Amino acid sequence: MLPRRPLAWLAWAFRGPPGPRGACAPGAAGAWGRRVGPRARRGCCTAPGTPEVQLTQERYPVRRLPFSTVSEQDLAAFERIVPGGVVTDPEALQAPNVDWLRTLRGCSKVLLRPRTSEEVSRILRHCHERNLAVNPQGGNTGMVGGSVPVFDEIILSTALMNRVLSFHSVSGILVCQAGCVLEELSRYVEEQDFIMPLDLGAKGSCHIGGNVATNAGGLRLLRYGSLRGTVLGLEAVLADGTVLDCLTSLRKDNTGYDLKQLFIGSEGTLGVITAVSILCPPKPRAVNVAFLGCPGFTEVLQTFSTCKGMLGEILSAFEFMDAECMQLVGCHLNLASPVQESPFYVLIETSGSNAGHDAEKLGSFLEHSLGSGLVTDGTMATDQRKVKLRDEQEDCPIAGPLEPEVQPPVSGNSAKSCVE
Numbered sequence: 001m002l003p004r005r006p007l008a009w010l011a012w013a014f015r016g017p018p019g020p021r022g023a024c025a026p027g028a029a030g031a032w033g034r035r036v037g038p039r040a041r042r043g044c045c046t047a048p049g050t051p052e053v054q055l056t057q058e059r060y061p062v063r064r065l066p067f068s069t070v071s072e073q074d075l076a077a078f079e080r081i082v083p084g085g086v087v088t089d090p091e092a093l094q095a096p097n098v099d100w101l102r103t104l105r106g107c108s109k110v111l112l113r114p115r116t117s118e119e120v121s122r123i124l125r126h127c128h129e130r131n132l133a134v135n136p137q138g139g140n141t142g143m144v145g146g147s148v149p150v151f152d153e154i155i156l157s158t159a160l161m162n163r164v165l166s167f168h169s170v171s172g173i174l175v176c177q178a179g180c181v182l183e184e185l186s187r188y189v190e191e192q193d194f195i196m197p198l199d200l201g202a203k204g205s206c207h208i209g210g211n212v213a214t215n216a217g218g219l220r221l222l223r224y225g226s227l228r229g230t231v232l233g234l235e236a237v238l239a240d241g242t243v244l245d246c247l248t249s250l251r252k253d254n255t256g257y258d259l260k261q262l263f264i265g266s267e268g269t270l271g272v273i274t275a276v277s278i279l280c281p282p283k284p285r286a287v288n289v290a291f292l293g294c295p296g297f298t299e300v301l302q303t304f305s306t307c308k309g310m311l312g313e314i315l316s317a318f319e320f321m322d323a324e325c326m327q328l329v330g331c332h333l334n335l336a337s338p339v340q341e342s343p344f345y346v347l348i349e350t351s352g353s354n355a356g357h358d359a360e361k362l363g364s365f366l367e368h369s370l371g372s373g374l375v376t377d378g379t380m381a382t383d384q385r386k387v388k389l390r391d392e393q394e395d396c397p398i399a400g401p402l403e404p405e406v407q408p409p410v411s412g413n414s415a416k417s418c419v420e
């Protein structure tokens with residue numbers, strides 16, 4: 001059941017115009033160093049002198065809907081609901097008003113930091129009664145502008161909703177609050193010999209609730225599937241404050257409607273996700289990474305087919321990037337390609353339980369691909385270099401405004417399937 005009044009949340013389905021591809025600011029190389037959380041590179045910590053991001057309402061022909069504005073009484077009510085969790089300091093509000101790509105800026109004057117679903121429910125009930133617009137925000141790493149207000153919407157941050165509620169060490173089912181940072185969850189389950197079913201370059205900042213709200217794909221999608229399969233249940237609070245409890249931990253649940261699916265990918269338009277139950281796979285014992293140079297896109301596709309055939313059950317990721325993308329990575333992240341210059345690059349990851357068996361399979365695949373001309377150069381990562389190769393691929397969105405998972409179909413084959 002949806003609330004009577006139309007939802008105040010606006011999910012933005014556009015991106016700002018990308019900067020020139022391949023362009024590289026002089027002196028930028030290496031300035032960011034390695035493995036810094038994306039937040040450190042965004043609006044919140046911009047160097048003095050960086051131009052201010054233009055207001056979204058000035059940049060686009062958008063119209064504010066007739067919502068109320070936040071009054072002193074509203075602030076007092078929020079302070080009663082979340083004591084100490086009402087942020088109105090203009091300086092502290094700068095970063096949450098600007099999106100990760102620094103192309104959009106809202107002018108919210110209030111950010112709320114609840115700790116529990118009950119607090120979220122009370123906040124939304126108040127906003128509903130007062131006709132106040134709300135914009136849910138997780139780690140603010142989204143790339144389509146949905147995480148930041150357009151006008152003066154109240155920002156509802158899940159940053160303090162960061163508790164693990166339970167973890168079952170036999171089934172691998174993790175139940176946690178929506179504001180848990182993905183990287184912290186990864187560390188937590190890895191200590192218990194499991195991994196998160198998703199991994200992406202924004203993991204140091206993004207929240208699991210934001211991941212679910214954006215139906216984030218990431219680097220493990222090929223192996224473990226999308227969040228539509230691994231999210232077993234969730235809890236959400238609707239615009240009128242109603243708590244929707246679908247936080248089941250059942251893998252097989254064929255009772256009634258699967259309401260959680262509506263929230264996966266809903267970008268905050270249906271409610272605020274407050275908790276998630278997610279299935280974590282066991283940690284693979286052996287991981288190998290190969291990085292290859294390909295002479296053309298046709299060869300990338302053929303390499304993908306060959307690789308699926310020859311590596312079968314141990315293939316866990318297949319990703320490609322073009323020469324321009326590699327140039328951006330080199331320029332902005334100071335990383336050199338581990339193989340000779342090529343029009344396309346492919347990263348292949350295998351995950352299995354027997355290191356010797358997996359390395360042998362990957363080795364014969366590489367031999368075949370090099371022999372048949374599908375790839376012109378390649379390297380298999382040793383343990384020390386695995387992480388570096390993987391980071392290079394993960395950080396592509398950091399190096400430039402690219403969204404490798406959204407690609408048009410190419411020659412009857414979907415390029416998306418190649419980067420899953």
Ligand SMILES: Cc1cc2nc3c(=O)[nH]c(=O)nc-3n(C[C@H](O)[C@H](O)[C@H](O)COP(=O)(O)OP(=O)(O)OC[C@H]3O[C@@H](n4cnc5c(N)ncnc54)[C@H](O)[C@@H]3O)c2cc1C
Pocket residue numbers: 011012038100135136137138139140141142143145146147148158178199200201202205206207208209210211212213214215216217218219267268269271272273274394395397398405
């Ligand atoms: C370096 C980098 C790499 C990335 N790699 C990938 C990738 O490989 N694959 C991929 O799919 N995406 C990728 N992304 C984008 C990705 O979608 C986001 O990084 C992430 O999933 C968003 O999580 P967040 O917590 O930052 O959400 P935010 O950016 O804060 O919010 C995103 C949207 O979800 C809504 N939202 C947030 N939390 C909630 C909640 N609790 N309830 C309801 N709505 C909510 C917001 O209103 C907004 O509409 C990448 C981004 C970066 C910066």
